Amino acid sequence: MGDNKNTFDAIVIGSGMSGGWAAKEFCEKGLKTLLLERGRDVKHLKDYPTTNMLPWEFKHRNQVPYDIVKDNPVISKCYAFKEDAMHFFVKDKEHPYIQEKPFDWIRGYQVGGKSIMWARQTQRWSDFDFEGPARDGFAVDWPIRYKDLAPWYSYVEKFAGISGNKDGLAELPDGEFLPPWELTCVEDHFKQMVSKTYNDRHVIFARCAHLTKPEPIHIEQGRGQCQARNLCQRGCPFGGYFNANSTTIPWAERTGNLTLRPFSVVHSIIYDEVKGKATGVRVIDTNTKQATEYFAPVIFVNAGNLNTNLILLNSVSKRFPNGLGNDNGLLGKYVAFHNYRASINAKYEGMLDSTTENGRASGAYMPRFRNVRKQEMDFLRGYAATVNAGRYSHSGGSDGFGEELKNSLMQKPELGPWYVNSQCMGETIPKVTNFVTLDGEKKDEWGIPLLKISIDYDDNDEKMIKDYLEQATEMFTKAGFTDIQTNDSKQAPGLDIHEMGGVRMGKDPATSLLNEWNQLHACKNVFVTDGACMTSTSTQNPSLTYMALTARAANHAVELMKKNEL
Amino acid sequence: MNRRDAIYNFVLLSAGAIILPSCGQQETAASIAFRNFLITAEEQKMMQQLTDFIVPKTSGFIGASDLQATAFTLMMVDDCYAPDKQKTFKEGLQAFDKLANEKYGSSFSELTDTQKKTMLTAVESKKDIPENVLTFYGITKRHTIQAFTSSQKYMTEVSHYKMVPGSNFKGCIPVKQA
Numbered sequence: 142m143g144d145n146k147n148t149f150d151a152i153v154i155g156s157g158m159s160g161g162w163a164a165k166e167f168c169e170k171g172l173k174t175l176l177l178e179r180g181r182d183v184k185h186l187k188d189y190p191t192t193n194m195l196p197w198e199f200k201h202r203n204q205v206p207y208d209i210v211k212d213n214p215v216i217s218k219c220y221a222f223k224e225d226a227m228h229f230f231v232k233d234k235e236h237p238y239i240q241e242k243p244f245d246w247i248r249g250y251q252v253g254g255k256s257i258m259w260a261r262q263t264q265r266w267s268d269f270d271f272e273g274p275a276r277d278g279f280a281v282d283w284p285i286r287y288k289d290l291a292p293w294y295s296y297v298e299k300f301a302g303i304s305g306n307k308d309g310l311a312e313l314p315d316g317e318f319l320p321p322w323e324l325t326c327v328e329d330h331f332k333q334m335v336s337k338t339y340n341d342r343h344v345i346f347a348r349c350a351h352l353t354k355p356e357p358i359h360i361e362q363g364r365g366q367c368q369a370r371n372l373c374q375r376g377c378p379f380g381g382y383f384n385a386n387s388t389t390i391p392w393a394e395r396t397g398n399l400t401l402r403p404f405s406v407v408h409s410i411i412y413d414e415v416k417g418k419a420t421g422v423r424v425i426d427t428n429t430k431q432a433t434e435y436f437a438p439v440i441f442v443n444a445g446n447l448n449t450n451l452i453l454l455n456s457v458s459k460r461f462p463n464g465l466g467n468d469n470g471l472l473g474k475y476v477a478f479h480n481y482r483a484s485i486n487a488k489y490e491g492m493l494d495s496t497t498e499n500g501r502a503s504g505a506y507m508p509r510f511r512n513v514r515k516q517e518m519d520f521l522r523g524y525a526a527t528v529n530a531g532r533y534s535h536s537g538g539s540d541g542f543g544e545e546l547k548n549s550l551m552q553k554p555e556l557g558p559w560y561v562n563s564q565c566m567g568e569t570i571p572k573v574t575n576f577v578t579l580d581g582e583k584k585d586e587w588g589i590p591l592l593k594i595s596i597d598y599d600d601n602d603e604k605m606i607k608d609y610l611e612q613a614t615e616m617f618t619k620a621g622f623t624d625i626q627t628n629d630s631k632q633a634p635g636l637d638i639h640e641m642g643g644v645r646m647g648k649d650p651a652t653s654l655l656n657e658w659n660q661l662h663a664c665k666n667v668f669v670t671d672g673a674c675m676t677s678t679s680t681q682n683p684s685l686t687y688m689a690l691t692a693r694a695a696n697h698a699v700e701l702m703k704k705n706e707l
Numbered sequence: 708m709n710r711r712d713a714i715y716n717f718v719l720l721s722a723g724a725i726i727l728p729s730c731g732q733q734e735t736a737a738s739i740a741f742r743n744f745l746i747t748a749e750e751q752k753m754m755q756q757l758t759d760f761i762v763p764k765t766s767g768f769i770g771a772s773d774l775q776a777t778a779f780t781l782m783m784v785d786d787c788y789a790p791d792k793q794k795t796f797k798e799g800l801q802a803f804d805k806l807a808n809e810k811y812g813s814s815f816s817e818l819t820d821t822q823k824k825t826m827l828t829a830v831e832s833k834k835d836i837p838e839n840v841l842t843f844y845g846i847t848k849r850h851t852i853q854a855f856t857s858s859q860k861y862m863t864e865v866s867h868y869k870m871v872p873g874s875n876f877k878g879c880i881p882v883k884q885a
Contacts, residue, residue, distance in 0.1 A: 193870075195859070195862075195868075195870060196857055196862060196868065197857050197858055197862065200782075200786075201783065201786060202853060202857050203789055204783075204787050205787075206786040206787050207786065207788055207789055208786075211789075263744060272732050320880070322876050323876060323877065323878030323879070324879075325879060326879035327879065328876070329879065353874065366874050367870045367874065368872065368873055368874060369872045369873065369874065369876060370870060370871055370872065372870075404772050432884050493882070494881060494882055495879050495880065495881060495882065495883050496880060496881075497876070497877060497878055497879065497880070498875075498876070498877040498880055499872040499873055499875050499876045499877065500872040500876060501871075501876040501878075534866075535863070536856075536866070539848075539852055540830070540831075541831065542760060542761045542762075542827050542848070543760060543761070543763055543824065544765060545826075546761065546762065546852075547736065547762050547763060547768075547770065547855075550762070550852065550855065550856060550861075550865075551768065551865055554866060556882060566817075638777070685801045
């Protein structure tokens, strides 16, 4: 295989949040790396067609036309699927899947994946999270602890650029932070009330992947300071937030070691029965439908959580008739997600002599306060919450018509009261009954079996929603907020876009798929470092943890290769 | 024709094909076929009168006519509404003009300003107004206001839209006194 043009030192499947990191690490270490992406290429700046469009330049003023909504009942539920960014999401009909239970699978098939449209929240995990399954007796024990990941959190934070405050909280460890934005007056008022009233609850500024003050490394990447446009989902002309397109992939490219192959969907991983390891991947060109095989001694699977499950399930051989590495039958099982159903909003009629100026790209955050140090509720685990408070200007109302209406619309905008809202982000418990499998008959247009998704909420989630809404109401009331309205969206799992697991890490090959370095126990040269590897979900937005796990695993893979141990 | 008019006329033309009147009909009978409905020239004229009346051009500032609010409204109804809403809109449009004829003796386009004002006041009151007329009027008013408040001139000179606010967020400052 040595001089074959289809042979590389490393293959990375998927070019999004985590795959971009694997490619960067390998290329920097001198490995000739093939980065496979099933969608089209999206070059930073060049392929952000709407990035500088003004509101009045959108034909439908950012509304999605009816026919598109009708044809895309799943994807059009996503909050970011609007006229300005809908080109970064899949079309439902082109990428079918089977919902055994309602599941809104939100996908972005292109170079950069969903890192283009993500919400850019980057909170670290702590040992209260890693020790959760062992302490509370669900899933399996994580094979790693915070100390294993901490240096890698630092490593990816410095490169990606994370803004935040050193808050000194054991439940949400500090990181390598660029300056945070300020809390608003009312967020600060809320923070003061919470810290006075509850000794275990904290309100902080959410850590987020924005260059509030670029360091030399970010300038070297060609990125600049975040200008708080809040149009991130279009791709940023300043490179002000982290996405793979502006950061990891160009960095990999400039080493000269990267081969990026868009329009390449992976059918399966090739397992060599004699060598006892994976030797490469079968790729289908999405345009020509032509199959090609590529080879490398190490393969990273970063296809995006459920698609990573799909590829492994579809990688069958004599040795692995039920999917690659699936000796224990647990592949595709114990999938979990985040419970994003509950939210609350209110008004505040105080502090009317104060307001805010200009924009920021994140808000306040309450780390988990339930069951942190010990089990104390009638449900397992807990929830984190966003908190945002701001004032909005209103011109006059839209009553009447003619000059009266026009004068009202032309009035100097008046500041309204403070509006406050909060969103619950709950941990869900991985269960054997939440799983994905392959359909035995139905295939997509590239001959790949359709994924069947069978995932649901449980009683623990319902209790958590009830507790969040009660606690949020109590805290809002104590802060003097009025017109409090609670909401349970009843949205299906999936719309949180935080699906995790199915290829979980663990200590024991009998009860997990991956070891402490994200290697398949039964096929050590295949690594899974996207959300599929997650043993439990905790409450934090997970991308930062995927990035850190990926950088850690890739560097470990290079070490093993040097020692000829892969 | 300035650039904006050119763009909006293009929108109108690209959204619908002009259907030439058949033999014997007057020129004013030319219709515009949108993807999902047909609007006669008469109906379009009536809507233009209506949108101009909702957000009039005044000496100091542009109005609906400068923004081709009628074309914008029809394009939005054609592209962004479900078929049943489009049907109600179209029926409501005709019922609106019928109401003008019944109550004031002629098509809305032919009413005096005073009559138009009386009629719209009655429609806004919603009292004894057919449901489809309310739907038509509500949709037309909504998108006329949208055409106005999302226009470049309004967002630049009235609401002071800043696409690039900059890095200087202030979380808590005194409200400036006007």
